[in-house]
Amino acid sequence: MTDAIALTIHARDGAARTGALLTPRGDIRTPAFMPVGTAATVKAMRPEDVRATGADIVLSNTYHLMLAPGAERIARLGGLHRFMNWPRPILTDSGGFQVMSLAKLRKINGNGVIFQSHIDGSRHELTPERSMEIQRLLGADIQMQMDECVKLPCPPEEAERAMRLSLRWAERSKAAFGDDQPGRALFGIVQGGVERTLRIESARALVGMDFHGYAIGGLAVGEPQADMLATIEAVIPHLPDTKPRYLMGVGTPDDLLQSLRRGVDMFDCVMPTRAGRHGMVFTRAGRLNLRNARFADDSRPVDPLSTSAMARDYSRAYFRHLVKAGEILAMMALTEINLAYYQDLMAGARSAIGEGRLDAYIEETRRGWAEGEA
Ligand SMILES: CC1(C)O[C@@H]2[C@@H](CO[C@@]3(CNc4nc5cc6c(=O)[nH]c(N)nc6cc5[nH]4)OC(C)(C)O[C@@H]23)O1
Numbered sequence: 001m002t003d004a005i006a007l008t009i010h011a012r013d014g015a016a017r018t019g020a021l022l023t024p025r026g027d028i029r030t031p032a033f034m035p036v037g038t039a040a041t042v043k044a045m046r047p048e049d050v051r052a053t054g055a056d057i058v059l060s061n062t063y064h065l066m067l068a069p070g071a072e073r074i075a076r077l078g079g080l081h082r083f084m085n086w087p088r089p090i091l092t093d094s095g096g097f098q099v100m101s102l103a104k105l106r107k108i109n110g111n112g113v114i115f116q117s118h119i120d121g122s123r124h125e126l127t128p129e130r131s132m133e134i135q136r137l138l139g140a141d142i143q144m145q146m147d148e149c150v151k152l153p154c155p156p157e158e159a160e161r162a163m164r165l166s167l168r169w170a171e172r173s174k175a176a177f178g179d180d181q182p183g184r185a186l187f188g189i190v191q192g193g194v195e196r197t198l199r200i201e202s203a204r205a206l207v208g209m210d211f212h213g214y215a216i217g218g219l220a221v222g223e224p225q226a227d228m229l230a231t232i233e234a235v236i237p238h239l240p241d242t243k244p245r246y247l248m249g250v251g252t253p254d255d256l257l258q259s260l261r262r263g264v265d266m267f268d269c270v271m272p273t274r275a276g277r278h279g280m281v282f283t284r285a286g287r288l289n290l291r292n293a294r295f296a297d298d299s300r301p302v303d304p305l306s307t308s309a310m311a312r313d314y315s316r317a318y319f320r321h322l323v324k325a326g327e328i329l330a331m332m333a334l335t336e337i338n339l340a341y342y343q344d345l346m347a348g349a350r351s352a353i354g355e356g357r358l359d360a361y362i363e364e365t366r367r368g369w370a371e372g373e374a
Pocket residue numbers: 093094095096097098101144147148149189216217218219220221222248249250251269270271
């Protein structure tokens with residue numbers, strides 16, 4: 001495949017690299033964090049505020065949008081970018097993972113997956129061909145192949161079965177994606193559980209099919225960080241150096257630093273948005289659970305060094321009050337603060353890689369969490 005969306009690498013520091021994915025809708029600075037906008041919205045955020053936190057790209061979900069409001073309806077209304085007023089790049093997940101983690105009565109057969117909607121119980125079938133059609137109707141800049149992600153821990157033979165099915169679905173996804181068009185990319189997804197040999201076989205087979213980028217799937221499903229990092233180390237050497245690597249569903253700030261250090265370029269995770277809605281914020285001094293009574297009289301800002309004014313100009317006591325009162329502003333503000341933290345963390349990593357001081361950056365960031373008087 002030609003590079004419909006090309007990765008340019010500006011600098012390296014060990015296995016880490018910093019650069020940009022150049023797309024017709026805007027450049028994606030890497031390492032990049034993609035806020036999750038599952039149902040055509042990054043929850044509690046206006047798109048202009050998502051952009052103001054530093055996001056270059058957002059993620060959305062085939063599974064949710066096919067159920068409501070429907071992919072054909074979004075296409076009739078001008079596509080997902082217009083629908084949600086996000087003119088920059090959008091990556092869409094392919095739906096198989098969400099079916100397995102959300103839908104009721106789902107059944108995988110060789111052709112695809114049959115399931116009942118978690119919204120109204122209606123029956124649906126999702127195949128690689130239909131997933132590609134939905135992502136095209138949405139207008140995604142980066143589409144994901146349809147795959148099967150096993151729940152961990154699982155027996156090696158189960159991981160092998162799902163890995164081989166995912167490879168068959170990779171072929172079908174690529175065939176259905178069609179010929180290269182500028183600005184439209186399709187990523188393959190490496191599976192294989194925690195089995196090193198299966199992971200390497202999956203990576204090599206996908207590279208042989210020639211995708212625009214490669215995701216590492218099957219992680220951030222409850223496995224220890226050490227298993228996740230070992231999987232990254234096993235897979236990365238078998239992926240092309242000049243194509244983007246995307247670690248799906250990851251993760252905590254420490255997960256991001258440890259993974260980008262090993263050569264990952266792109267991340268997505270619900271953690272900053274989900275935690276914000278529940279009163280937990282990420283700061284340079286570590287995490288704060290603002291429901292905690294210890295913040296009731298704390299007049300200090302959440303994080304004076306944040307790029308978010310909400311983190312600098314309001315007190316912890318105020319946000320604790322809002323959280324306890326169930327005020328809507330708490331969800332909005334703490335979501336923004338967390339997304340700004342994740343983007344600030346990525347921006348710091350990009351600069352550090354550019355200056356060859358990534359290990360020092362990681363060390364000083366982790367020290368801030370450990371020593372910070374959160
Ligand atoms: C980390 C955190 C906070 O993220 C939450 C919750 C549980 O983990 C998450 C995030 N982890 C996650 N791993 C993934 C793996 C794949 C994959 O192999 N294939 C495809 N197509 N999409 C994927 C999307 C993924 N998301 O998965 C759900 C269940 C969506 O909730 C998320 O813990």
